[in-house]
Amino acid sequence: MTQPTAQILDGKATAAAIKAELTERVAALKARGVIPGIATVLVGADPASQLYVSMKHKQSVEIGMNSIQRELPADATQAEVEALIDELNADPGCHGYIVQLPLPKHIDTDAILERIDPAKDADGLHPTNLGRLVLNVNGPIDTPLPCTPRGVIELLLRNGYDLKGKHVVVVGRGVTIGRSIGLLLTRREINATVTLTHTGTTNMSELLRQADVIVGAAGVKHIVKASDVKPGAALLDVGVTRETDPATGKGKVHGDIDPAAAKVAGWISPNPGGVGPMTVALLMTNVVEAAERQLAAQH
Numbered sequence: 001m002t003q004p005t006a007q008i009l010d011g012k013a014t015a016a017a018i019k020a021e022l023t024e025r026v027a028a029l030k031a032r033g034v035i036p037g038i039a040t041v042l043v044g045a046d047p048a049s050q051l052y053v054s055m056k057h058k059q060s061v062e063i064g065m066n067s068i069q070r071e072l073p074a075d076a077t078q079a080e081v082e083a084l085i086d087e088l089n090a091d092p093g094c095h096g097y098i099v100q101l102p103l104p105k106h107i108d109t110d111a112i113l114e115r116i117d118p119a120k121d122a123d124g125l126h127p128t129n130l131g132r133l134v135l136n137v138n139g140p141i142d143t144p145l146p147c148t149p150r151g152v153i154e155l156l157l158r159n160g161y162d163l164k165g166k167h168v169v170v171v172g173r174g175v176t177i178g179r180s181i182g183l184l185l186t187r188r189e190i191n192a193t194v195t196l197t198h199t200g201t202t203n204m205s206e207l208l209r210q211a212d213v214i215v216g217a218a219g220v221k222h223i224v225k226a227s228d229v230k231p232g233a234a235l236l237d238v239g240v241t242r243e244t245d246p247a248t249g250k251g252k253v254h255g256d257i258d259p260a261a262a263k264v265a266g267w268i269s270p271n272p273g274g275v276g277p278m279t280v281a282l283l284m285t286n287v288v289e290a291a292e293r294q295l296a297a298q299h
């Protein structure tokens with residue numbers, strides 16, 4: 001039997017389509033006197049974080065947004081970071097922002113994240129916003145949504161994958177994806193069935209083999225093997241494990257899904273070029289929506 005090649009879930013192209021739509025929404029806001037402003041808070045000078053933050057700014061400017069880049073030294077105190085949060089909460093030109101994670105170890109991350117005005121929470125991970133997502137299964141949601149989970153779902157839907165009735169097995173219980181994606185997937189308008197697995201799951205392979213869709217978000221290199229995948233399944237790889245190739249000294253990013261699994265899959269998101277660009281697109285979407293809400297509230 002010849003195995004058909006998997007369809008590529010091209011995150012770069014899909015993010016470009018979202019950005020084209022956002023460009024129009026930004027222009028419409030500007031026509032009404034509002035320039036949507038996105039801010040990032042970076043504490044310390046981690047090179048990977050600097051790269052991510054600069055990517056977010058470049059793309060925000062490309063779609064016409066105002067970009068506010070704030071940085072504090074690695075030894076900034078809790079009070080200094082909190083003062084910056086208070087400043088952004090009060091700044092009418094900042095419609096949404098993120099605090100780039102991870103923060104330095106001496107900082108109480110939860111206290112910082114909870115201090116963000118929920119209306120300006122570009123990540124969609126503030127306890128108030130997650131709580132609203134838990135409580136509201138049916139109606140429209142008028143708060144920012146978790147942006148990476150939203151990116152995963154948009155990547156599938158915009159490429160013609162119907163999630164209704166599908167069994168999605170998520171690997172990883174982190175807040176950014178694992179714990180929050182099920183809240184979106186099980187809403188009535190999507191109607192997927194979700195199994196959440198993690199490093200304490202004792203029958204991972206058995207569960208994965210039942211999956212129509214696998215979301216790898218554990219940050220464990222190649223935790224999903226080809227033998228775990230049902231033929232034709234959709235594979236979305238969100239894992240990031242950085243390794244330095246001892247031969248070349250060059251850095252390489254490994255996903256959660258063994259590349260050999262592509263042979264069995266029906267759909268695959270490349271990594272890089274899959275969920276990463278979608279995260280940035282949905283982050284900007286959250287901020288444009290925040291600006292739209294704020295304008296609507298004034299009228």
Ligand SMILES: Nc1nc(=O)c2c([nH]1)NC[C@@H]1CN(c3ccc(C(=O)N[C@@H](CCC(=O)O)C(=O)O)cc3)C=[N+]21
Binds near residue numbers: 271
């Ligand atoms: N508060 C907060 N919110 C975040 O959303 C957040 C964060 N902290 N901390 C770090 C992670 C990481 N993250 C990525 C976003 C885009 C790509 C992305 O677009 N990557 C490109 C490759 C970029 C490259 O490495 O050259 C790709 O996948 O094609 C990757 C990673 C957001 N994060």
